[in-house]
Amino acid sequence: MRFEAKRCGVQFSPPAIVLIYQHKDTNKVRKRIIPVRNFSKCSDYSTAAERLKNHPRHRDYLEGVSQSQLERLHIILRDHMQGFSLQHSLASFQLDPDQDLNKLDDDELARKKGQMDRLFERNQRCKDDPDFVYDLEMDFHTKEKCSWDEESDDGF
Amino acid sequence: MADDAGGIPELDQKKYDADEQVKIICLGDSAVGKSKLMERFLMDEYRPQQLSTYALTLYKHTATVGNKTVAVDFWDTAGQERFKSMHPSYYHKAHACIMVFDVQRKITYKNLANWYKELRDYRPEIPCCVVANKIDADLKVTQRSFSFGKKQGLPFYFVSAADGTNVVKMFREMIKRAVDYKKNPSDFMDEVMQELENFDLEKKEDNSDADEDGLKAQSPELV
Numbered sequence: 001m002r003f004e005a006k007r008c009g010v011q012f013s014p015p016a017i018v019l020i021y022q023h024k025d026t027n028k029v030r031k032r033i034i035p036v037r038n039f040s041k042c043s044d045y046s047t048a049a050e051r052l053k054n055h056p057r058h059r060d061y062l063e064g065v066s067q068s069q070l071e072r073l074h075i076i077l078r079d080h081m082q083g084f085s086l087q088h089s090l091a092s093f094q095l096d097p098d099q100d101l102n103k104l105d106d107d108e109l110a111r112k113k114g115q116m117d118r119l120f121e122r123n124q125r126c127k128d129d130p131d132f133v134y135d136l137e138m139d140f141h142t143k144e145k146c147s148w149d150e151e152s153d154d155g156f
Numbered sequence: 157m158a159d160d161a162g163g164i165p166e167l168d169q170k171k172y173d174a175d176e177q178v179k180i181i182c183l184g185d186s187a188v189g190k191s192k193l194m195e196r197f198l199m200d201e202y203r204p205q206q207l208s209t210y211a212l213t214l215y216k217h218t219a220t221v222g223n224k225t226v227a228v229d230f231w232d233t234a235g236q237e238r239f240k241s242m243h244p245s246y247y248h249k250a251h252a253c254i255m256v257f258d259v260q261r262k263i264t265y266k267n268l269a270n271w272y273k274e275l276r277d278y279r280p281e282i283p284c285c286v287v288a289n290k291i292d293a294d295l296k297v298t299q300r301s302f303s304f305g306k307k308q309g310l311p312f313y314f315v316s317a318a319d320g321t322n323v324v325k326m327f328r329e330m331i332k333r334a335v336d337y338k339k340n341p342s343d344f345m346d347e348v349m350q351e352l353e354n355f356d357l358e359k360k361e362d363n364s365d366a367d368e369d370g371l372k373a374q375s376p377e378l379v
Contacts, residue, residue, distance in 0.1 A: 097260055097261050097262070098261075098262070098263060099263075100185075100263050101185060101186040101187050101261075102185050102186050102237055102238050102240065102267075103238070104186070104238075106235070109186055109187065109235075112187060113187050116187060119290075119293055119318075120189075120192065120317070120318045121318075123292040123293070123316070123318040123319055124318045124319065125318070125319045125320055127199060132320075133320065134199070134320070134324060135324040135325065136319070136320040136321050136322070136323075136324070137321075137322055137324075137325050138314075138321050138322060140298040140299070140314050141299075142298070142299055142300055142301035143299045143300075144299060144300055144301070145300065145301055145303070146297075146300035146301060146302050146303070147300075148262050148265050148266070148302065149302065149303045149304070
């Protein structure tokens with residue numbers, strides 16, 4: 001990776017993805033503004049994110065930015081085009097642990113998954129990590145009953 | 157034909173009758189991490205085959221069990237769980253089932269009872285396990301014992317698709333159990349299906365003979 005992504009955000013006008021990155025050779029930190037073209041309030045955020053991630057001119061810079069983050073930024077951009085506020089977009093990413101996600105449509109579910117992906121990416125061990133172990137096994141010894149099993153009647 | 161119960165023309169489920177083929181299905185609520193688990197286990201082999209018409213994703217894997225090579229098809233839901241129940245073809249000929257919940261969301265644990273019930277309606281005997289995913293989010297959950305499935309003797313795994321804890325172990329054990337089950341199917345329905353298929357084949361052979369006879373019988377008249 002020649003470029004280390006530091007931060008990645010969105011700019012509304014004109015629509016663009018903004019990337020702060022460090023050039024590995026020179027250690028210089030720079031800003032790259034990637035215009036988001038052919039993207040409207042009806043566009044598919046997932047396709048758009050994928051297109052950007054594979055774009056010949058930008059893909060090297062975006063290597064360290066996950067597909068799901070790019071999707072999230074496109075969702076925010078599209079919400080803005082549809083007239084929703086940034087607060088609205090951010091709130092829609094929030095997870096309520098008691099919510100039944102089976103009941104959400106594709107778009108709503110993608111927002112929640114995006115939030116979950118952040119945690120996933122934070123804790124993820126990739127195969128390029130020096131301490132990566134493919135078959136990582138761990139024994140756990142349970143000490144207490146789980147409160148989720150109380151008030152159970154349905155075959156628990 | 158007996159396999160019409162499969163209902164998915166692109167997928168010939170007959171192949172699962174062959175000794176070296178097993179089908180393992182994943183069950184669980186939306187966003188519990190089923191696909192992420194597959195991705196972690198398969199790594200470079202990870203090539204999902206999307207069948208969006210059926211809200212289904214297939215993953216192919218080649219495993220070695222004992223000294224035999226086994227082709228494993230993993231079936232994942234791709235959003236079908238939203239319909240609260242899966243199409244019967246999802247369960248058809250499955251040899252093992254991996255049930256997943258998210259340790260951060262109680263509702264996904266509570267819903268295991270529904271998934272398990274549906275599974276057993278179609279596949280009363282196949283090996284099944286309970287997988288508690290996302291333990292990396294809060295390792296303290298691994299001190300708690302989750303009793304779902306204990307009564308039924310289902311193995312339980314604490315796993316993390318993110319850091320990889322116990323993912324490979326779980327998949328390998330389930331593949332082995334699927335293969336063992338296949339060698340020794342205890343599902344009555346399997347035997348019935350097998351019988352039906354044999355019956356079907358015999359009938360077909362009879363028919364084709366009959367057709368030939370019919371042709372022979374007819375041809376003189378045509379000439």
